[in-house]
Amino acid sequence: MPRKYRLVLAVVALIALFGYRYWQSHSAKKPATATTATPAKEAEPVKQRHYGTLAFKPCTLSTPMAREGVTAQCTTFTVPENREQPDGRKIALNIAWVPANEGAELAPDPVFFIAGGPGQSAVKSYPQLAGAFDRILDKRDVILVDQRGTGESNPLKCGGKDENGDPTEAETLADVEKATRDCVAELSKVADLTRYDTTTAVADLDAVRKAMGIEKINLMGVSYGTRVAQQYAMRYPNSTRTIVLDSVVPNTTILGNIWARNLEDALDQQFALCTRNADCVKAVGNPRDSLNTVMATLRKGPVPVTYRDPTTGIVKTDTLKAEEVANLVRMFAYMPAMAALIPQQLHEAAQGRYDSLKAMTDMLKSGLEDQMMMGMQMSVICTEDGDSVVSNEDDKDTVLGTTLTDAMSAMCKIWPKGKMPADFHNALATDVPALILEGELDPVTPPKYGEETLKTLKNGRLFVLRGQGHNVIGVGCMPKLFAKFIDTADAKQLDGKCLDNLSYTPPFTSYNGWTP
Template identity: 45%
Template sequence: MKKSIRVALTLLVALVAAGVVAHRHWHGKAAGSAQASSFHGRFIVPPGATAFAFGRLHFTACELPQTHSAATTTAFCAPFEVPENWDAPEGRKIGLRLALIASAEAADDDFLALLAGGPGQSAIDSWPQVAAAFAQLRKHRHVLLLDQRGTGGSNALTCKHDEAEDQGFDLGRIRAQTQACLAAVSAHADPRDYTTSMALRDLEAVRQALGAPQFDLVGVSYGTRVAQQYLHRYPDAVRSVVLDSAVPNEHAIGSEFARNLDDALKAHAAACTATPACKQAFGDPWAKLRELRDELRAKPAEVAYRDPRDNTRTSMRLDAYSLATLARLYAYLPETSALLPLAVAQALKGDYAPLVAQVQMLGGELEGLSDNAMQLSVICSEDADLITPQAGDADSLLGAELAEAFKAQCTIWPHGARPDDFHAPVASDKPVLILSGELDPVTPPRYGEQIVKTLPNGRLLVAKGQGHSVMGRGCFPKLVARFVDALDPHGLDAGCIADFGPTPAFIDYNGAAP
């Protein structure tokens, strides 16, 4: 069996959004062994309930599957149908997959809604990975999970790709695959209608069906775009916002991927060279990574290894572009970033298996995302015309190929409408908490610094040594819960973030230097 690193669709961005219920009288009956009760604007789901109503929505008990696991998550699910084109509501209807995770204890009148990112991730499928970060938040709050249109169980724009992708970066093949993907999804969807703006109208429709509560929005990566856009379009619906690994509205997704990855990898390399044992073991890891890139550019390698998930024998073609994609995966987390210098050093000795096998672990959860074309509907409609060549991209590790791929795909993929003010900075006096990882290879802290400039009631917290998506790290779950409770970002005691720090690079497979 061969495995490839897909070049055209995997953006590796995650989204979380949350909501709050307030100022309403909730009511409903639960079927089964218990009755749902409401008081002072609060709605309680009693133990043993198998069905109940929130507003116009009727929830029944369900089990949510977990990827690569037989385990399930107990939840309540409700059908929800919307027009595919909100501007032509008499046309095709699509079903959205909607689920509720009931509060761990008696619910307050806050309500959390989780949206997922990518663009292309399913909120429901990604919940097991983010649930721990919400543990304190959901003690007294329900969590609403809505698969964004085009993802998961919401008329997903899914395209299966053949394994010819292991032949390296090829714009002609990418165009052909995009054309085939478009033909496949057009049988059940109009790709022009799967944009962020359309998804906002879905979320607002769910809010209205629940009885028009306010929302606390928690966005991660691409999800921070969703949160900012929702805040701008429906300000009265928002109580507070948490932005984890934030993308400014002004930013075109894909325009700085190469620069941001190089910056993060160089920072990791600098930390290694500043440590005597690491410097002695690897010299300059950034130089070594580029050396490996040059070798693979001249002569790609066929790598045989055992898949660490199931021990099956497999192989893949490793070239300069796939190396950059692997390095980007490693850079997302401090723990895997710490392994990269060692993996590169082994590869330079001809042993590529450790480098590739670890990435199979990292990329396993992204298999569905790489097959999802909803991200093309987002990027081609909202960003592609704004992606321009950046100085230094050609000599960067990632190069200009990813931007070239987006451009090529978006000459084929249909474009939806983009509001004239879509890329205007968000301005609001709502309470906003922004979380950034110091070494994030996708959404660096300078993005959070840019966003907070127009948010007088906003605050940015940067976690030293951390990568992408930090809400579940260290004391952040506690801080986020306190923020959502008190709505006072400037008064939040965040001294605990001083405990964050980098993960030292492994100098061998026993770990870092003592």
């Protein structure tokens, strides 16, 4: 039986490639219930605040994944969808300004936060990372711009759902191609899909900078956001004061050809935390062997599972599929605190008890729902990487295999493509001060990517955080180092000894946790 090519699988894989830390917050406050930027409650009309030529109104930024809303100022800024046709369709870019702390001696160069994805909203994702910016706000404003096609900036979302409300499955590549054509037809009614790439978005950022009357900006990008930051520094060096690249994707990297092998390498490191521990091996065996057993079974066909829904507690009967486990392993791999749960779950599944594993895949689906704008994601990847996405025969026996690469290649043959500058994939070579961060166990942007990027950054510095995964700006003392770097614009003088205190998360060996 062929593996299913699920349209949603491609999206989830890209979330893992460029996403942020789901389910984790660095605040200890109560959960927020809002899901987007909402106007602040006001008893009487509130005066607009101006930043350059832009007029802002009070708002609160919040998301279910963050613990509390962030007080901010919000506005929109209109740009032409196609700058070659300035009188054509316009896009209202959604912008939030998080003002520096009251009484701050304000520096003139704010920090622009750039979200991952591609397809993530900077405005919606910031609250989850807000704790990492606490010290930044002592001296600087933080600016959030929803990249065109994401958030509230003409979001490009499509995709059908079945009778249960789940994303529609595609059994074959022909189904993938049909779904892609349907998506293109749907979104082309509201957007020119060739105008939602990174290069165009970078021009938007600079237009916002000018409208706000800012001479130089500090760019902080996470994952795919590091590509945007590098491209901005490349195109507008005189307007770039510093860049912070958290979980960096080198300009030279082709997306789509890296997923399977990077995950395998990270799993080897993460599973070794168990295989080097006699108590862990005694309790759950070799996680790699368990994973191979589970995947071999599921690739023969889905297995029926009776399990308790993790959200409602209701007992359900469904099937568990190979691609669901592959997604789960990948997503959890970029957060070692979550990956610690995997060895025990794989051990049970390898013995035919799939209920806990199925419940975890359901939790993953609910946590990822509506986090990415697929249309924008496809416009970026197909314009910048699609022609170079090819399957590697050596990846066929990996957890992810070549299904994602095959599907992405098929989709990009259909998706409209924009114009990519000839030097787009050149390494960023600049004197701009740069701070590069990598997690030691990152399954999507491993430390070697940071090393490669650093080679052409004369004023750059790389920190590899022990035992960490993807998106590490909020880990340990990193927020302190982040703020120090923005203050001094000198990464080389940072004292990173405080990072030596970071440790590994031991794998769970039972439902009570890990062995002491």
